[in-house]
Amino acid sequence: MKFESIKPRKPSRGSLTAQYAEINALLDQKALSHAMQAWDNARRAYESWSALTYLHFAQDTTNADYKAEREYADALSPFAIEMNTNVKKRLLSECNHADVEKHVGAHAVRLWECDVTTFAPEIAADLEAESKLEARYTEILASAKIEFDGKTHNLAGLAPYTESLNRGVRHAAETARWAFFAEHAEELDDIYDRLVKLRHTMAIKLGYKNYTPLAYRKMRRVDYDAGDVAHYRTEVLEYVTPLVARLVDERRRANGWETIHYWDEKLIDPAGNPKPAGGHDYLVAQAQIMFDNMDKRLAHFYKSMNDGGFMDLKNRPTKAGGGFCTSFPTDGMPFIFANFNGTHGDINVFTHEMGHAFQNYESRHQPNIDYLWPTMESAEIHSMSLEFLTYPQMDLLVGPDAADRFRRMHLIGALEFLPYGVLVDHFQHDIYANPDMSQAERRATWRRLEQIYMPWRDYGDLSHPETGARFHAQGHIFGSPFYYIDYTLAQCCALQFWAKSQEDYKASLDAYVKLCALGGSAPFLSLVESAGLISPFAPGALLTAVNTANAVLMA
Ligand SMILES: [Zn+2]
Numbered sequence: 001m002k003f004e005s006i007k008p009r010k011p012s013r014g015s016l017t018a019q020y021a022e023i024n025a026l027l028d029q030k031a032l033s034h035a036m037q038a039w040d041n042a043r044r045a046y047e048s049w050s051a052l053t054y055l056h057f058a059q060d061t062t063n064a065d066y067k068a069e070r071e072y073a074d075a076l077s078p079f080a081i082e083m084n085t086n087v088k089k090r091l092l093s094e095c096n097h098a099d100v101e102k103h104v105g106a107h108a109v110r111l112w113e114c115d116v117t118t119f120a121p122e123i124a125a126d127l128e129a130e131s132k133l134e135a136r137y138t139e140i141l142a143s144a145k146i147e148f149d150g151k152t153h154n155l156a157g158l159a160p161y162t163e164s165l166n167r168g169v170r171h172a173a174e175t176a177r178w179a180f181f182a183e184h185a186e187e188l189d190d191i192y193d194r195l196v197k198l199r200h201t202m203a204i205k206l207g208y209k210n211y212t213p214l215a216y217r218k219m220r221r222v223d224y225d226a227g228d229v230a231h232y233r234t235e236v237l238e239y240v241t242p243l244v245a246r247l248v249d250e251r252r253r254a255n256g257w258e259t260i261h262y263w264d265e266k267l268i269d270p271a272g273n274p275k276p277a278g279g280h281d282y283l284v285a286q287a288q289i290m291f292d293n294m295d296k297r298l299a300h301f302y303k304s305m306n307d308g309g310f311m312d313l314k315n316r317p318t319k320a321g322g323g324f325c326t327s328f329p330t331d332g333m334p335f336i337f338a339n340f341n342g343t344h345g346d347i348n349v350f351t352h353e354m355g356h357a358f359q360n361y362e363s364r365h366q367p368n369i370d371y372l373w374p375t376m377e378s379a380e381i382h383s384m385s386l387e388f389l390t391y392p393q394m395d396l397l398v399g400p401d402a403a404d405r406f407r408r409m410h411l412i413g414a415l416e417f418l419p420y421g422v423l424v425d426h427f428q429h430d431i432y433a434n435p436d437m438s439q440a441e442r443r444a445t446w447r448r449l450e451q452i453y454m455p456w457r458d459y460g461d462l463s464h465p466e467t468g469a470r471f472h473a474q475g476h477i478f479g480s481p482f483y484y485i486d487y488t489l490a491q492c493c494a495l496q497f498w499a500k501s502q503e504d505y506k507a508s509l510d511a512y513v514k515l516c517a518l519g520g521s522a523p524f525l526s527l528v529e530s531a532g533l534i535s536p537f538a539p540g541a542l543l544t545a546v547n548t549a550n551a552v553l554m555a
Pocket residue numbers: 352356379380383
């Protein structure tokens with residue numbers, strides 16, 4: 001299968017209306033099995049087209065055709081959601097649930113019960129406006145042209161300087177980076193203000209007290225709630241923040257610095273963060289050897305991704321930032337996107353997105369489209385665990401001399417991520433509980449919470465992030481509200497996979513592959529249990545995972 005051969009048909013209001021009229025006619029005739037099949041086919045076709053449209057825009061945010069196509073998708077999406085919501089409502093109200101479950105399993109029914117509470121035609125225009133604002137955020141960040149070291153960089157291209165071994169270079173690079181954000185601060189604050197108010201308005205129209213409970217339902221969180229998440233944040237604060245404070249201080253002492261500034265934090269290894277031993281082509285080739293050594297299922301899958309052109313990993317000007325995995329459910333193939341810049345981050349993003357891709361591929365035989373991806377906290381287990389499960393192969397990617405140092409750096413990074421992750425989550429809970437906050441109050445909220453979860457943070461003379469504007473650089477806060485806690489829940493599970501892999505690597509990898517194949521056929525806590533992991537919400541689970549990591553770092 002080749003990426004170029006994926007050419008989904010462009011839908012329209014007319015084509016969707018005709019397609020859904022057929023599905024509804026089958027439901028009228030009580031032909032449940034045929035109706036469900038036709039509906040699943042329709043959703044797959046739409047999702048494949050939508051995925052390709054958003055991928056194209058991310059590949060070049062300045063391409064006028066891609067942008068027009070994305071805007072067309074933004075406008076059509078609420079109509080498609082409406083059609084799907086109507087089918088879900090009919091299946092839930094007119095059909096015997098046991099009959100429906102025979103076709104798709106019990107979990108899908110639970111997901112749809114959740115979905116139908118997140119849409120009404122009254123919010124269709126708001127959803128389109130929301131997508132446009134999210135796209136504008138992506139465009140602004142992708143437009144960065146930062147002069148540094150005699151070259152012009154986008155944000156991904158500037159990043160290697162922010163972890164340079166040379167302190168002056170790191171400081172200068174962060175200064176340049178925050179000058180870019182300061183220049184766009186007014187528009188970024190304005191975009192965020194509009195997004196918060198739009199989301200609040202949609203929640204009120206749907207009968208919620210604010211956006212938070214709506215967001216939980218949009219994320220399809222059916223087996224835990226905001227109370228569980230708040231408790232998890234306090235566990236991170238109690239057990240992880242002091243540990244990270246100690247790790248940060250150890251680095252301060254190892255480097256002989258009086259204070260550790262913001263621009264020092266990314267230099268995790270005092271000898272210099274280990275880098276990939278080669279560029280894009282090298283990593284792509286070495287990865288095949290890595291997966292060949294690990295497991296034939298992973299090896300075979302990676303070969304089809306690479307041979308079929310289902311990867312776009314090179315950094316280019318005007319490409320959207322970050323990394324992601326998307327998929328084409330008509331064809332059963334995923335696609336991974338990243339911006340390699342020569343740092344250890346290339347390895348992290350590659351193994352991470354490959355984890356998502358492998359899960360999606362392993363789940364391709366699941367009976368309906370709702371199970372091709374799990375909810376995001378479960379999806380991040382697949383991606384973050386593969387970062388750990390590739391540890392034994394790291395000499396292939398960074399060279400034999402740097403492999404131990406890479407693993408240590410990654411493990412420290414995994415722990416340091418947790419306080420930041422829950423900060424992003426706590427911030428959003430406060431923001432959406434008080435949608436009328438001024439922009440200054442939002443920034444003050446960020447800075448106040450940052451001082452609680454990350455008390456070591458010292459911005460020095462970087463006056464812009466000192467105001468609380470650090471959140472402008474976190475895309476999820478704009479484009480994927482309430483997503484972030486999912487990474488921290490998954491990290492607790494990924495650390496457990498890693499701990500198990502040290503005792504019995506093969507058993508751990510097999511359990512991982514099995515979990516991937518389950519896809520989204522069950523909710524988070526059931527998936528966690530089925531893989532023999534302890535729920536991050538269970539008392540002591542986080543502490544045990546973190547202590548295991550700490551013991552290795554201290555050894
Ligand atoms: Zn991910």
